[in-house]
Amino acid sequence: MSKRDYYETLGVDRNVSDDELKKAYRKLARQHHPDLHTGEQQKKTAEEKFKEINEAYETLSDQEKRKRYDMFGHAGGQQGGPGFDGFDFGRGGFGDVFNDIFEDFFGQARAGGGGGRTERGNDLQYNLEVTFEESVYGKEAKLKIPRWELCTECKGTGAKSAAAIKPCASCKGAGQIRFQQGFFSVSRPCGQCEGTGHLVTEPCATCQGRQRVYKERAIAVHIPAGIETGMRLRLSNEGEHGPNGGPPGDLYVAITVKPHQIFQRKGLDIACDVPINLVTAVLGGKVEVPTLKGDTIIKVPPGTQHDKVLRIKGLGIPSLKGGTTGDQTYTMKIQIPTKLTARQKELLMEYAKESGMSMEANGDGFFDKMKTFFE
Numbered sequence: 040m041s042k043r044d045y046y047e048t049l050g051v052d053r054n055v056s057d058d059e060l061k062k063a064y065r066k067l068a069r070q071h072h073p074d075l076h077t078g079e080q081q082k083k084t085a086e087e088k089f090k091e092i093n094e095a096y097e098t099l100s101d102q103e104k105r106k107r108y109d110m111f112g113h114a115g116g117q118q119g120g121p122g123f124d125g126f127d128f129g130r131g132g133f134g135d136v137f138n139d140i141f142e143d144f145f146g147q148a149r150a151g152g153g154g155g156r157t158e159r160g161n162d163l164q165y166n167l168e169v170t171f172e173e174s175v176y177g178k179e180a181k182l183k184i185p186r187w188e189l190c191t192e193c194k195g196t197g198a199k200s201a202a203a204i205k206p207c208a209s210c211k212g213a214g215q216i217r218f219q220q221g222f223f224s225v226s227r228p229c230g231q232c233e234g235t236g237h238l239v240t241e242p243c244a245t246c247q248g249r250q251r252v253y254k255e256r257a258i259a260v261h262i263p264a265g266i267e268t269g270m271r272l273r274l275s276n277e278g279e280h281g282p283n284g285g286p287p288g289d290l291y292v293a294i295t296v297k298p299h300q301i302f303q304r305k306g307l308d309i310a311c312d313v314p315i316n317l318v319t320a321v322l323g324g325k326v327e328v329p330t331l332k333g334d335t336i337i338k339v340p341p342g343t344q345h346d347k348v349l350r351i352k353g354l355g356i357p358s359l360k361g362g363t364t365g366d367q368t369y370t371m372k373i374q375i376p377t378k379l380t381a382r383q384k385e386l387l388m389e390y391a392k393e394s395g396m397s398m399e400a401n402g403d404g405f406f407d408k409m410k411t412f413f414e
Contacts, residue, residue, distance in 0.1 A: 042113050045095035053109070057100070064096040160187065160279035162288040164271075169262060171299035172331055175309070175356050177264035184258055184290060187251040187279040193243035195284045197250040203241035207232035235283065251280055260292055265359045267304065268296045301329055307356045307365025312372050313349075315339060320373045328369055330354055337369065345373045 046053050049063045069075070071088040098104045165182055189195045198204045206212035210229035214236035217226045228234030242248030258277060266272075271291045278288025296304075303310050313328055323341035327334050330351070337349055348368050355365025379387070391398070 043091065045099055045108060048091055048095040049099070055099075060096070060099055064092065064100075067092045068096075157283045157285035158281045159286050160281035160288040162291060163278045164291045164293055166293045166295065167260075167262075168295045168297055169266075170297050171302060171304075173262060174266050174294075174296040174304075175264060175331060177266070178262045180260045180262055180292075182258045182260055182292070183255050184277070185253065185255045187253055188256065189280045189284070190243060190246035190250055190252050192245035193250070195250045196239070197243055197246060197248040198239040199241040199243055203239055204237050205240055207236055207238050210236065212236045250282065250284075258290070262294070263359055265307075265357045266294050266296075268294060270294045302331070304356065305368070307358060307363065308350075308368050309355050309365065310368045310370065313369045314372045314374050315343070316374055317376065320344075320371065330367055339371065343371050343373075345371065347371045 046055070049060065049067065051060060051063050055063070068089070071085045071092060073082050073086040073089055076082050076085040098108050163184065163186060165184060167180060167182070169178065169180075190197070193199070196204060207214070207229060209231035210216055214229055214232065214234045215226040216229050229236070232238055239248055243250075246252050258274065260272065260274065262272070271293050274290040274292065276287045277290035280287045301311050309331065311329065313326060315324075315326055318324075319326065319339050320343045321341065323343070324339050325336050326339055328337050332354070335351070337351065339349070348370050350369070351367040353364050354367035357364045376383075390396075
């Protein structure tokens with residue numbers, strides 16, 4: 040019977056990358072490992088599939104063998120050799136797969152003996168809302184973080200005293216029980232002491248033998264100038280303490296900036312709209328505008344158009360990378376009067392007449408006016 044295509048066996052395309060190939064192999068190897076199946080027929084079927092997967096990966100994971108296979112098919116693939124039916128157990132990546140399989144099948148089988156399995160503590164996230172001004176200039180925030188911490192009374196042993204800690208009789212203090220499973224000889228954590236190698240006869244009164252206590256901790260956090268919504272600050276080792284004396288996780292502070300009534304952030308610039316009257320837009324003048332540091336005066340040049348942007352250099356937001364600060368920008372919004380006196384209308388009509396303007400639909404067409412505009 041002809042062999043199945045190696046790429047089809049692993050469920051990947053022919054242009055698959057090395058990383059994708061490895062991921063596909065790891066998934067299939069865990070799924071079809073013989074020791075993960077019960078029943079003689081199921082184990083036999085799984086073993087055949089496992090051999091097929093290994094053979095395919097052994098060829099495709101080697102650049103030279105893969106090149107020959109792509110050119111000549113199975114006739115160009117190298118069969119036999121060290122390991123399990125053509126697969127070299129010493130190749131990079133295969134040991135990692137077996138480690139994963141051990142953990143899937145035997146639980147914490149790879150945990151170290153004698154001291155129990157130490158685990159890193161959980162990471163925590165604190166959602167912090169800051170004002171627009173605080174995001175621009177930065178601040179020092181005081182946070183109260185509830186978390187699991189190492190019990191200071193028993194120093195994380197969970198015992199009332201050193202005399203209350205006894206070696207486990209089941210594993211004789213090793214924390215591991217060794218046994219044979221299929222063609223593997225493995226160790227798994229002792230079920231009596233849960234891999235610690237010892238038993239606590241009298242638990243600590245403070246933590247009730249849990250080794251950790253749940254308490255609130257005050258933490259000072261520096262919010263850097265220029266931070267914005269969606270950014271996270273990481274405080275290393277400020278998360279929860281791990282079980283069995285494991286290292287603490289990290290604390291992440293997720294930032295949300297409150298909207299401002301006047302200002303908006305645009306990159307490193309602080310922007311706002313400024314209403315100006317028609318006369319100021321035409322003749323120019325001065326207007327009072329707000330900044331985060333107080334009101335100031337800016338000059339509006341004659342002939343200012345609607346939505347023209349004026350700016351004050353250096354009054355924007357500092358870059359988190361340093362060395363650069365944005366500007367304060369103002370978008371001119373020309374206010375058109377809607378209620379005019381008879382005299383005001385008369386003056387506007389005189390202006391229109393002097394300027395050659397007409398409110399009628401006759402005269403030069405649109406494109407003729409555009410040509411005149413660009414001349």
